[in-house]
Amino acid sequence: MRVVTFRQLRHRWGLYLLILPAIALIGLFEYYPAVSAAYHAFFRWNGDDISEYIGWENFTRALHDQILHRSFYVVAILIVANLVKMVPSIITAVVIHRLASERWRYLYRVAFVIPMIIPDMV
Numbered sequence: 001m002r003v004v005t006f007r008q009l010r011h012r013w014g015l016y017l018l019i020l021p022a023i024a025l026i027g028l029f030e031y032y033p034a035v036s037a038a039y040h041a042f043f044r045w046n047g048d049d050i051s052e053y054i055g056w057e058n059f060t061r062a063l064h065d066q067i068l069h070r071s072f073y074v075v076a077i078l079i080v081a082n083l084v085k086m087v088p089s090i091i092t093a094v095v096i097h098r099l100a101s102e103r104w105r106y107l108y109r110v111a112f113v114i115p116m117i118i119p120d121m122v
Contacts, residue, residue: 009016041058043050062068096112099105 040050042053042055044052044054044058092112096105096108099108
C-alpha cells in the first residue's frame with residue numbers, strides 16, 4: 001500500500017473540489033433521511049410536529065402487530081415465486097450459451113431479444 005502525504009493531497013485540491021457536489025448530494029439525499037428516520041422512530045409524531053418522546057414503544061408495537069407478521073409472510077411468498085420464475089430463464093440461458101455452433105447461438109439470442117425490443121419501439 002502506498003502512503004500519500006499531505007503535500008501530495010494539497011496539489012490535487014481541484015480534484016477534491018470536483019467530488020464535493022457529489023458528496024453533498026449523497027449526504028443530503030441518502031444520509032440525512034436515514035438519520036432523520038432513526039431520530040423520529042423514538043418519538044410519537046404525525047409527520048408535522050414531534051409531540052413526545054416515547055422511546056422503544058414504536059418498535060414494540062410494530063413487533064406485536066399481526067399485519068407486520070403477515071406482510072413478512074407475503075414477502076417470503078413473493079421471493080420464492082420470483083426464484084421459481086427465474087429457473088426457466090436461467091436454464092434457457094445456459095442451454096443457449098452451451099450451443100456448439102456460434103451461428104445457432106447468435107440466432108437464438110436474436111430470437112429471444114427481438115420480442116423484448118419490438119413492443120417498446122412500436
